Amino acid sequence: MISAYTGTQVRHAEEPLLAAGLGDVLMQRAAHGLAVAVIRELKARGLRVYGSSVAVLTGKGNNGGDGLYAAAFLAARGMRTTAILTADSAHPQALAAFERAGGRVRHLSDAAPGGLAADTARADVVIDAVLGTGAKGGLRGSAAALIAAIAEARTGSAAPGFVVACDLPSGVDADTGEVAQPVLAADLTVTFGAAKAGLLADPGADFSGRVEVVPIGIEENFERPALRRLDDGDIAALLPRPERRAHKYSRGVLGVVAGSADYPGAAVLACRGALAAGVGMVRYLGPPEVADLVRESCPEVVCSTGAAADNRVQAWLVGSGMGPGDHEQLQRARDAVESGLPVVADAGALPALPDALAPHVVLTPHAGELAALLQRLGGDEDRAAVEAGTLAAVRRAAALTGATVLLKGATTLVAAPAGGVFGQSDGTPWLATAGSGDVLAGIIGALLAQLGSDVEHFGKAGVEPGARWAAVAALGAALHGKAGRAASDACLGGPIAAGGIADSLPHVWGKVSTLSNGGIRKRNSHSQPLR
Ligand SMILES: NC(=O)C1=CN([C@@H]2O[C@H](COP(=O)(O)OP(=O)(O)OC[C@H]3O[C@@H](n4cnc5c(N)ncnc54)[C@H](OP(=O)(O)O)[C@@H]3O)[C@@H](O)[C@H]2O)[C@@H](O)CC1
Numbered sequence: 411m412i413s414a415y416t417g418t419q420v421r422h423a424e425e426p427l428l429a430a431g432l433g434d435v436l437m438q439r440a441a442h443g444l445a446v447a448v449i450r451e452l453k454a455r456g457l458r459v460y461g462s463s464v465a466v467l468t469g470k471g472n473n474g475g476d477g478l479y480a481a482a483f484l485a486a487r488g489m490r491t492t493a494i495l496t497a498d499s500a501h502p503q504a505l506a507a508f509e510r511a512g513g514r515v516r517h518l519s520d521a522a523p524g525g526l527a528a529d530t531a532r533a534d535v536v537i538d539a540v541l542g543t544g545a546k547g548g549l550r551g552s553a554a555a556l557i558a559a560i561a562e563a564r565t566g567s568a569a570p571g572f573v574v575a576c577d578l579p580s581g582v583d584a585d586t587g588e589v590a591q592p593v594l595a596a597d598l599t600v601t602f603g604a605a606k607a608g609l610l611a612d613p614g615a616d617f618s619g620r621v622e623v624v625p626i627g628i629e630e631n632f633e634r635p636a637l638r639r640l641d642d643g644d645i646a647a648l649l650p651r652p653e654r655r656a657h658k659y660s661r662g663v664l665g666v667v668a669g670s671a672d673y674p675g676a677a678v679l680a681c682r683g684a685l686a687a688g689v690g691m692v693r694y695l696g697p698p699e700v701a702d703l704v705r706e707s708c709p710e711v712v713c714s715t716g717a718a719a720d721n722r723v724q725a726w727l728v729g730s731g732m733g734p735g736d737h738e739q740l741q742r743a744r745d746a747v748e749s750g751l752p753v754v755a756d757a758g759a760l761p762a763l764p765d766a767l768a769p770h771v772v773l774t775p776h777a778g779e780l781a782a783l784l785q786r787l788g789g790d791e792d793r794a795a796v797e798a799g800t801l802a803a804v805r806r807a808a809a810l811t812g813a814t815v816l817l818k819g820a821t822t823l824v825a826a827p828a829g830g831v832f833g834q835s836d837g838t839p840w841l842a843t844a845g846s847g848d849v850l851a852g853i854i855g856a857l858l859a860q861l862g863s864d865v866e867h868f869g870k871a872g873v874e875p876g877a878r879w880a881a882v883a884a885l886g887a888a889l890h891g892k893a894g895r896a897a898s899d900a901c902l903g904g905p906i907a908a909g910g911i912a913d914s915l916p917h918v919w920g921k922v923s924t925l926s927n928g929g930i931r932k933r934n935s936h937s938q939p940l941r
């Protein structure tokens with residue numbers, strides 16, 4: 411599990427060490443980790459360390475201090491180093507160390523900004539050490555103008571080098587991921603002590619590049635993470651596995667209320683997603699013409715009639731491909747929510763549900779649908795506001811509805827009403843395609859049907875009871891992302907259609923399980939044919 415924290419949490423975690431007089435030790439560890447990461451990245455790109463150029467943009471605080479100490483280390487390794495001091499002062503000891511190592515100092519206040527930006531943009535490595543966790547708001551004044559000019563010079567031209575953010579890209583809010591422009595997009599962010607939540611949530615994640623965490627000795631001092639990400643080991647541990655004597659009912663039945671005359675395909679794709687995600691059986695309820703299409707495409711699905719209450723299931727999927735005029739289907743969706751069973755509620759169901767819900771109801775809006783939901787509950791966020799502050803918006807929606815809320819995006823966020831948030835970024839931009847959300851709803855529905863009642867299962871994987879529905883949804887998002895990526899990889903990175911996500915899921919599922927349970931599989935493999 412990758413745990414991310416707010417800037418404030420990181421500063422609290424540092425406090426005992428600062429009180430013990432270890433501030434400089436922490437900074438040296440951070441700076442050394444930054445310099446090592448720069449060297450590794452240069453080598454990975456086939457560039458020499460000796461003789462390559464590095465420009466470090468520094469602010470007046472400790473973030474600038476990290477950058478200067480790191481640059482001193484790189485100067486000692488033979489790099490041509492320039493520090494651009496953007497403020498009227500700089501961390502004195504770090505600046506002295508940098509000058510002793512032979513680095514060149516330029517003051518933003520003395521230079522022509524255009525020329526300075528052009529020179530900096532040409533460096534093999536640009537380190538952004540202007541603002542860190544102590545920043546209030548974004549870059550200002552001439553520092554903002556310089557960063558904007560460097561970003562401009564790097565776009566469009568074949569900029570040779572790469573950008574490394576020190577702790578976080580300056581202008582990205584460490585707590586929320588909100589972005590105050592201008593921000594210099596990093597290829598790599600080297601962050602200290604722990605990942606910051608704002609690096610893993612959009613839009614901050616758009617500017618963070620790859621994130622590497624450098625331990626500095628504060629790691630034992632953290633409490634509850636602000637954001638968590640399931641890694642392959644967590645996914646393997648959370649995946650449902652059928653008992654030896656399982657039957658289709660014990661493995662979980664998912665009821666699907668989806669599709670309409672206008673969008674019959676959504677029902678098919680939701681069922682395909684569910685079937686690929688290990689459910690024992692799918693029961694479909696919907697208009698006869700849609701049911702015919704579902705039967706034709708997925709003969710495994712049992713098509714039923716009647717009210718939701720007439721059908722025995724372990725979980726429901728409601729809403730994909732439904733509109734406000736689909737009264738019978740919407741009534742089924744409401745009945746499903748009232749049944750007390752786990753429900754994933756998508757698309758057309760979202761505006762039709764009661765305002766007060768429960769954690770076992772998983773809402774799966776995109777940004778526009780989340781804005782509409784928040785407006786219905788008295789907020790004034792529009793789609794742009796949700797996209798500018800995804801973490802805050804998803805948390806707010808979970809708190810207001812009492813439901814688990816999954817916000818779809820490049821980073822899919824899932825907030826539990828009790829407070830925990832998961833953020834998954836396993837996919838590819840090719841997943842932004844019609845029907846992709848229907849497959850996601852199917853996958854989550856299937857997981858709810860299989861895992862819903864098994865509280866212990868989550869405890870073993872380190873997920874507290876209050877966050878288990880969010881963990882199921884995050885698991886679904888991770889599988890969906892990985893399946894989409896695998897489908898695209900199979901086409902050498904080419905585009906995918908939504909059905910391809912479902913098709914590639916069983917293989918992705920098997921691969922993740924095999925990676926983390928290789929030993930177990932190997933030991934038992936000889937017994938497989940006997941069953
Ligand atoms: N604590 C430790 O020992 C360790 C900390 N570490 C590192 O320190 C970083 C945090 O350092 P920090 O607290 O000094 O804050 P930082 O972000 O560098 O700069 C803030 C300074 O800039 C100013 N300022 C504020 N907003 C501004 C703005 N919008 N535009 C312009 N200026 C602005 C503000 O001054 P003020 O305006 O308040 O006078 C303040 O002086 C952290 O990210 C990590 O890299 C690691 O080395 C590990 C050990």
Ligand SMILES: [K+]
Nearest residue numbers: 538541578580
């Ligand atoms: K920075």
